[in-house]
Amino acid sequence: MHDLPWQSLALNPLAAFGILLALGVLGGQIAVRVAKLPGITGYILSGLIIGPSGLKLLDQQLIDEAGLFIQLALGLALFDMGRRVDLRWLRREKALFATALLSGVITFLGLLALLTFSGFPMAPASLLAAIGIATSPVVLLELVRESRAEGQVTERLMACTGLNNLLSLTVFTLALSFTHFSAGHGVESFILLPGWLLLGSVLLGLVAGLLAIRLNVWLGGGKREAQTVLMFGLIALVVGLSAMLKLLPALAILIFGLATRNLERGYAVAEPSLSSRSSFFFVAFFVAAGAQLMPLPLAALWPSAVGFVLVRSLLAAGSWWVAARSNGLPPRHGALLGLGLLPMSGSAVMLMTMGALTLSAGAAEFSGFLLSVLCLTELLGPIVTRFALRCAQETRD
Amino acid sequence: MLEFSTSQPLTLGVELELMIVNRRDYNLTRGSDDLLHLLGRSPHGYDIKPEITQGMIEIGTAVHSDVNTMLEELLAIRALLVRTAEKLNLGLAGGGSHPFQHWSDQRIYPKERYQLVSELYGYLAKQFTVYGQHIHIGCPDGDTAVRLTHYLSRYIPHFIALSASSPFHQGVDTLFQSSRLTSVNAFPLSGSMPCVGNWDEFNDYFTGMADLGIVASMKDFYWDIRPKPEYGTVEIRICDTPLGVDTPVLLAAYAQMLARQCFEDGWDDISPAHYLTYSYNRFQACRFGYDAVLVDGVKKRQTSLLEDMLDTLNGLLPHAQALGIEAQHNALRERILQRRLDSHWLRQVYDDSGSLSEVVRRQSEFWMYEAPALSVN
Numbered sequence: 001m002h003d004l005p006w007q008s009l010a011l012n013p014l015a016a017f018g019i020l021l022a023l024g025v026l027g028g029q030i031a032v033r034v035a036k037l038p039g040i041t042g043y044i045l046s047g048l049i050i051g052p053s054g055l056k057l058l059d060q061q062l063i064d065e066a067g068l069f070i071q072l073a074l075g076l077a078l079f080d081m082g083r084r085v086d087l088r089w090l091r092r093e094k095a096l097f098a099t100a101l102l103s104g105v106i107t108f109l110g111l112l113a114l115l116t117f118s119g120f121p122m123a124p125a126s127l128l129a130a131i132g133i134a135t136s137p138v139v140l141l142e143l144v145r146e147s148r149a150e151g152q153v154t155e156r157l158m159a160c161t162g163l164n165n166l167l168s169l170t171v172f173t174l175a176l177s178f179t180h181f182s183a184g185h186g187v188e189s190f191i192l193l194p195g196w197l198l199l200g201s202v203l204l205g206l207v208a209g210l211l212a213i214r215l216n217v218w219l220g221g222g223k224r225e226a227q228t229v230l231m232f233g234l235i236a237l238v239v240g241l242s243a244m245l246k247l248l249p250a251l252a253i254l255i256f257g258l259a260t261r262n263l264e265r266g267y268a269v270a271e272p273s274l275s276s277r278s279s280f281f282f283v284a285f286f287v288a289a290g291a292q293l294m295p296l297p298l299a300a301l302w303p304s305a306v307g308f309v310l311v312r313s314l315l316a317a318g319s320w321w322v323a324a325r326s327n328g329l330p331p332r333h334g335a336l337l338g339l340g341l342l343p344m345s346g347s348a349v350m351l352m353t354m355g356a357l358t359l360s361a362g363a364a365e366f367s368g369f370l371l372s373v374l375c376l377t378e379l380l381g382p383i384v385t386r387f388a389l390r391c392a393q394e395t396r397d
Numbered sequence: 398m399l400e401f402s403t404s405q406p407l408t409l410g411v412e413l414e415l416m417i418v419n420r421r422d423y424n425l426t427r428g429s430d431d432l433l434h435l436l437g438r439s440p441h442g443y444d445i446k447p448e449i450t451q452g453m454i455e456i457g458t459a460v461h462s463d464v465n466t467m468l469e470e471l472l473a474i475r476a477l478l479v480r481t482a483e484k485l486n487l488g489l490a491g492g493g494s495h496p497f498q499h500w501s502d503q504r505i506y507p508k509e510r511y512q513l514v515s516e517l518y519g520y521l522a523k524q525f526t527v528y529g530q531h532i533h534i535g536c537p538d539g540d541t542a543v544r545l546t547h548y549l550s551r552y553i554p555h556f557i558a559l560s561a562s563s564p565f566h567q568g569v570d571t572l573f574q575s576s577r578l579t580s581v582n583a584f585p586l587s588g589s590m591p592c593v594g595n596w597d598e599f600n601d602y603f604t605g606m607a608d609l610g611i612v613a614s615m616k617d618f619y620w621d622i623r624p625k626p627e628y629g630t631v632e633i634r635i636c637d638t639p640l641g642v643d644t645p646v647l648l649a650a651y652a653q654m655l656a657r658q659c660f661e662d663g664w665d666d667i668s669p670a671h672y673l674t675y676s677y678n679r680f681q682a683c684r685f686g687y688d689a690v691l692v693d694g695v696k697k698r699q700t701s702l703l704e705d706m707l708d709t710l711n712g713l714l715p716h717a718q719a720l721g722i723e724a725q726h727n728a729l730r731e732r733i734l735q736r737r738l739d740s741h742w743l744r745q746v747y748d749d750s751g752s753l754s755e756v757v758r759r760q761s762e763f764w765m766y767e768a769p770a771l772s773v774n
Contacts, residue, residue, distance in 0.1 A: 083421065084421070086420060086421075086486060089420070089483075089486040092483050092484070093483075093484055093486065150426055150427040151427055151428075151430070151431060152431045152485055155419075155485075155486060220750075220751045221750045221751030221752030221754075221755060222751030222752075223751075261421075267754075267755060267758060328431070328434075328435045328438075328484050328485060330434070394427070396504070
């Protein structure tokens with residue numbers, strides 16, 4: 001006798017995406033209404049509750065199957081963040097460029113020192129410290145959208161996030177090269193592969209940027225809807241292509257956004273407000289991120305994970321506090337900006353996989369530690385960043 | 398009882414309300430606090446202050462008798478503002494209204510008066526995110542100020558056409574050359590000063606309104622032209638903020654010539670009949686610019702605004718010579734003969750690009766960097 005349809009129920013990717021969205025929205029609303037937390041925290045908590053570490057409504061396979069939407073969300077956010085990096089501004093406002101760069105370098109060195117002091121070998125320590133430079137573009141964009149924050153702290157926070165993601169990906173590639181070198185891998189592993197990752201991603205982003213500008217000029221500003229669909233398409237294409245070519249999708253998309261903002265006639269790519277039209281992708285992204293959180297490693301590694309997060313925040317807040325005046329900000333606002341950099345980048349998991357594959361030994365410790373840190377920053381980051389923007393009086397709520 | 402401070406006749410001052418936009422999509426942004434904070438770090442001595450919503454900033458000149466020195470000061474203020482705005486990656490722009498901002502997105506500036514206005518007028522306060530130029534003309538006494546206010550009301554359509562730069566409103570082409578005044582019209586105390594004959598009568602009117610609890614100060618009147626007793630001036634408030642930094646000086650020169658004509662001729666023809674067609678003529682100028690048709694309710698005839706402006710300018714030539722501002726007189730004449738309207742320029746940019754963001758980008762570049770057409774001195 002055949003099974004009846006309801007006797008062999010299995011979630012497919014679309015149903016998984018639906019669950020991510022529906023439960024995410026409910027969780028977000030509960031967080032906002034009951035606990036006065038940012039909606040993002042609610043989405044992440046929903047994910048944690050229904051994910052493999054909680055009620056197991058979603059397993060890893062289903063999360064992977066909904067990965068298309070999640071990658072697209074990350075792509076949309078990184079593209080938007082790339083557009084926040086205004087090179088004309090950075091050329092004039094060298095203080096911002098120098099502060100973002102120095103703050104990133106100081107964070108990297110501080111984390112590297114902490115990790116090696118805690119007993120990590122140099123290779124995984126450098127990979128972890130490189131990942132620690134970057135702030136999450138998705139969290140920032142969604143928080144700014146949710147709280148309708150506007151002002152210098154918000155603007156500089158965004159520009160700094162774009163820059164620290166670029167720096168993080170570059171340093172990560174170099175650290176990867178160092179890891180291959182330390183492991184005694186061949187030249188192709190420690191020079192050609194990182195070179196391919198870095199230059200290939202930059203090139204793909206630039207070509208996509210040039211193409212987007214040309215096509216938008218051809219479409220004309222009157223075709224706003226067509227422009228928006230085109231940009232969605234190009235972002236999906238760049239994410240897909242960079243995965244196919246085994247590049248760094250995050251870097252390619254960042255450069256893509258940056259190119260459309262800064263290359264000649266880039267204004268033809270009128271602000272498509274892609275991120276504001278993509279909130280359902282972002283909800284799915286955060287629920288999936290929550291579902292992937294693993295509180296167990298945190299239970300074991302919490303002292304060093306807390307140390308990592310504290311050092312990272314203190315160095316960022318300290319750097320920006322010192323540089324506040326040259327950035328035209330009151331020192332308090334500088335410190336708040338540094339604090340707002342807490343959420344860690346959404347592409348960290350992908351980099352973690354890449355890093356773990358390279359590390360012959362210690363891959364498990366490396367991944368476990370990063371998952372513990374992510375568990376902390378994903379839960380605390382949105383709350384701290386919203387607090388910083390509120391204290392700077394740039395939000396509306 | 399309002400005391401009218403004496404001031405040097407025909408001296409001038411202008412105030413300009415400017416847009417603060419981001420340089421990403423060129424929408425209005427909450428930038429006045431950041432700008433003022435940075436400007437306040439070193440003493441500059443210029444009059445730069447916040448306005449009702451945080452996407453606005455107001456600049457004002459000192460008192461000038463020579464429009465050339467006024468332009469010099471405006472250029473110096475602009476240089477300071479541009480330096481500061483560039484550090485913050487903000488754009489500044491002229492124009493009477495932002496083409497695509499949404500009024501509900503605007504934030505009231507945290508100042509007691511603006512909060513009170515917002516409480517009283519509700520959504521009108523945020524809709525008042527429009528940008529105008531005010532021109533102050535010095536008057537020796539209150540009676541003269543009342544006379545000049547009535548005299549200038551006849552020329553309100555001229556000022557509207559010369560400054561019209563708000564063709565778009567909330568993302569739509571209004572077909573008006575100046576749509577800004579529609580936002581002002583919504584206020585109950587807008588329009589024109591009542592037909593009082595002298596300063597005593599004005600004071601009676603003011604005291605009556607104050608006793609009824611309707612007004613507390615002259616600031617509560619949103620009239621197109623009003624006496625400003627604390628400054629000893631008459632203030633023309635009808636103009637959109639022009640796109641260029643030099644056009645406000647031309648408008649001030651025009652007001653100076655008209656005021657001199659009023660004073661020299663001893664004009665005193667105050668009559669309610671002149672106000673019969675005031676609102677209609679005002680509408681015509683807002684809607685059609687130079688193509689407006691003016692109705693003279695007293696002489697019962699219609700004239701084209703363009704012809705009326707050229708006739709007026711011809712009559713003002715001796716006053717321009719006496720004031721040493723023939724260059725400004727010529728520039729105004731050229732502007733009218735070429736039918737040059739800022740609103741046409743904005744529409745042209747939109748037709749070429751199809752993007753209102755691009756319109757604001759270009760108008761911001763224009764206000765911040767365009768060299769003045771008339772050189773200083």
